[in-house]
Amino acid sequence: MSEKFDVKLDSKSYLPDPSVKENSWMQDYEKVYSESLKDPEKHWENVAEELEWFEKWDKVMEWDHPYAKWFTNAKMNITHNCLDRHVFNGRRNKVAMIWVGDNGAEQVITYRQLYRDVMRFSNGLKSLGVEKGDTVCIYMPQVPEQIVAMLACARIGAIHSVVFGGFGAKALHSRIKDAQAKIVITADASLRRGKRIDLKSLVDEAVVNASCVEKIVVLRRMTPQMELFSEIEVDFYEIMEDVEKECEPEIMDSEDPLFILYTSGTTGPAKGIVHTCGGYMVGTYYTTKNVLDLKENDVMWCTADPGWITGHSYIVYGPLSMGATILISETTPDYPDPGVWWSMIEEFDVSVFYTAPTAIRMFMRMGEEWPGKYNLSSLRILGSVGEPLNPEAFKWYYRVIGKEKCPVLDTWWQTETGMHMLTTAVGEPMKPGFTGRPVPGVVVDVVDENGDPVPAGTGGFLVIKQPWPSMMRTVYGNDERYRQYWTTIQNYYSAGDLAVRDEDGYIMIQGRADDVLIVAGHNIGSAEVESALVSHEAVAEAAVIGKPDPLKGDSIKAFVILRMGFNSSDKLRLDLMYHVRMNLGPIAMPSEVEIVDSLPKTRSGKIMRRLLKAQELGMDPGDVSSLED
Structure with missing residues (x-):
């Protein structure tokens, strides 16, 4: 190595x-x-x-x-340090949070308001039987209530397990069961690029055969409001109504x-x-x-x-x-336009x-x-x-x-x-x-x-x-x-x-150790080759993988997204290979360059190279629960 x-x-x-x-x-x-x-x-x-x-x-x-x-x-x-000490030390009317929705809606919340909402929701969770040490799964869009739910769990000593709102039912189910979540907090839907994405039906699917779940708390954002049929379903704001306004923070050991x-x-x-x-x-x-x-x-x-x-x-x-x-x-970086x-x-x-x-x-x-x-x-x-x-x-x-x-x-x-x-x-x-x-x-x-x-x-x-x-x-x-x-x-x-x-x-x-390319006995980091490709004026994004080669050990294949104004051609592919050769030397030159429209990524933006490799070699891709699309 x-x-x-x-x-x-x-x-x-x-x-x-x-x-x-x-x-x-x-x-x-x-x-x-x-x-x-x-x-x-x-x-x-x-x-x-x-x-x-x-x-x-x-x-x-x-x-x-x-x-x-x-x-x-x-x-x-931790919530005493995030809320109480600000509310009582001169920041009570300072803005804690500005929220902008996918549709341009805005909400401004001060530390005093956040403090009060967290205390009431904390007491709402207690009314559902949540105790210190219980696990609560939070599966929500990026809305202020998601943060209120996290802080409320921390305030009463419940362990939160936040699952990204873009995951499917299978990934959600495995996380609920593994953590033995007692409560699931969700919303009826999220908004993305102006489209409604149903979350509640995914939760309904995910809690089948998850006997640990006792209640589902639903934030109803959409009009008209969806009905809550099941005995285990309760409304996010309704559990905050008939509870004490004050909730002292649970004393937690470090x-x-x-x-x-x-x-x-x-x-x-x-x-x-x-x-x-x-x-x-x-x-x-x-x-x-x-x-x-x-x-x-x-x-x-x-x-x-x-x-x-x-x-x-x-x-x-x-x-x-x-x-x-x-x-x-909630906004995505290019909707409604790339200036948002x-x-x-x-x-x-x-x-x-x-x-x-x-x-x-x-x-x-x-x-x-x-x-x-x-x-x-x-x-x-x-x-x-x-x-x-x-x-x-x-x-x-x-x-x-x-x-x-x-x-x-x-x-x-x-x-x-x-x-x-x-x-x-x-x-x-x-x-x-x-x-x-x-x-x-x-x-x-x-x-x-x-x-x-x-x-x-x-x-x-x-x-x-x-x-x-x-x-x-x-x-x-x-x-x-x-x-x-x-x-x-x-x-x-x-x-x-x-x-x-x-x-x-x-x-x-230079990239993950499991993404290392071994070409003719030389170790080459995938990030290094990708960086060389992206330094070419035509390339917006790149991912490289190693393919088994009987002589070299690995040969390098590159997947490339072009910048606007550039078109795929055999000449450009050769130019890109030569560009890497001039930057990193002949050992790092890709043997193949494929021009693509998109790359498989996790929802946090990391390129899933192992998925590219699995597709290329006809292998099992493994855990793809974090794949964006």
């Missing part, structure tokens, strides 16, 4: 406007990071002390490989579970990642503040959905623990914008005239999450959207890590193609299969060498699967990603 391959690194770095660093929370990354290395427990204790606890901890951390406990015996409730979130495995069923209350709160609060540099007057828009970890951490818990104003929206997101940034003065590389590349394909129609001067921080941000997309985002003033923060982390692990600190030099360096308090390395560090410029496995507060505690019902993360490569957490580090310590993510 430590075989050296020629990594073409873009040597140019970019610096945002100097005022960005001067006004940032983290003035001196080097100093903060070195101090966190000297005493990581003190680093995280200092963060925890910025939040409110009912009882302080005995110890910051207990580590018994591969199990960690953080802030042992501390008592707290290590009590907060939520289960399912993430698709490469093979086998989805994994239920378990996160706990205290460490997760500290990690998401810290990174929202210091990575995204969130300030009192910011409006933050993370375009993910709370059905993903990005939405949990950087729509709900991180920003609300900071007392921030968040924008949430930019118009919302202008309309609501969005200052922190956090989106996915797939969205950025889609906007590149649409052309600069769309963002050019709107005033984007409110933007201060640009973020990227999901897949590696390739150099061409970085440069476009920096120039066209950020006007060469805003820092572009590529972030690497996982459902399992709970919080950002790698990024480029605000104000530091940004290198296209490189995510950056570890967040203070996080220790990473690039190693070979034996766990030995590899030299700069050499590909290896990305590992995390020490525990961190927001790390997952187990895989629900499958602790052996959890242990594999910490035992595959020495005693390190193995992220499953390939990476390379440069002389300055900046790390480039």
Whole structure:
């Protein structure tokens, strides 16, 4: 695995406007990071002390490989930090949430209103028999009530399992049964591109043979309202009517579970990642503040959905623990036209914008005239999450959207890590193609299969060498699967990603280890070849796979989506092959290039290369529950 391959690194770095660093929370990354290395427990204790606890901890951390406990015996409730402390410390009438519907409808909710709704819904759940430790499945569109439901579960100590509202009945059923959900909270329908998508009938199908479900709570959005026939069906707002208005937060131990979130495995069923209350709160609060540099007057828009970890951490818990104003929206980036997101940034003065590389590349394909129609001067921080941000997309985002003033923060982390692990600190030099360096308090390395560090410029496995507060505690019902993360490569957490580090310590993510291409004995990261393809003027998006080859081991096949104005031809295919050869060398040149209209993606925007490979080779595609279409 430590075989050296020629990594073409873009040597140019970019610096945002100097005022960005001067006004940032983290003035001196080097100093903060070195101090966190000297005493990581003190680093995280200092963060925890910025939040409110009912009882302080005995110890910051207990580590018994591969199990960690953080802030042992501390008592707290994450919703106290997201709601109560703002309501009683001067933010009661501050806007907590702005919602924009698919049809342009708007709703503005203050911290006082959110606090009251969460307390009433908490008592509504209690009236249905929900108790501390019960699991509640939330399967809803991106509406304010989805966040109210999450916070209400956390307030009474119920474990929420949010399932993205785009999943089908089969995926929902497996998640309900695996988590043994007592209640399912849903809506009659979601709206997408002006069309109604029925959710309730999918829930009806999903709860068949799920005897754990006692009640289904339905948010009725549509007119006329659907009838609720079954004895187990109740209306979302009706359970809030005849209940107490006050609901004291349940006293939670720091290590009590907060939520289960399912993430698709490469093979086998989805994994239920378990996160706990205290460490997760500290990690998401810290990174929202210091990575995204969130300030009192910011409006933050993370375009993910709370059905993903990005939405949990950087729509709900991180920003609300900071007392921030968040924008949430049902809108898709190109409906009713490709200007809809930019118009919302202008309309609501969005200052922190956090989106996915797939969205950025889609906007590149649409052309600069769309963002050019709107005033984007409110933007201060640009973020990227999901897949590696390739150099061409970085440069476009920096120039066209950020006007060469805003820092572009590529972030690497996982459902399992709970919080950002790698990024480029605000104000530091940004290198296209490189995510950056570890967040203070996080220790990473690039190693070979034996766990030995590899030299700069050499590909290896990305590992995390020490525990961190927001790390997952187990895989629900499958602790052996959890242990594999910490035992595959020495005693390190193995992220499953390939990476390379440069002389300055900046790390480039090269794709999943199971996406590695082995061509004539050379290891080539799929992300690297894809990035080279996307740097061609004709290419909007690309995915590559390895196909078995009797001589080379793998031959490379590329699937390419073209930008507007370019047409498929044999000449273009040859041009693209040659373009990769000139960028990465002959070993990385695709043997085949197929021009396609779309690529299989998860609903969070990640390309499902294994599905392309399965289709190409006539194999079983495995778990496809997260496939968008």
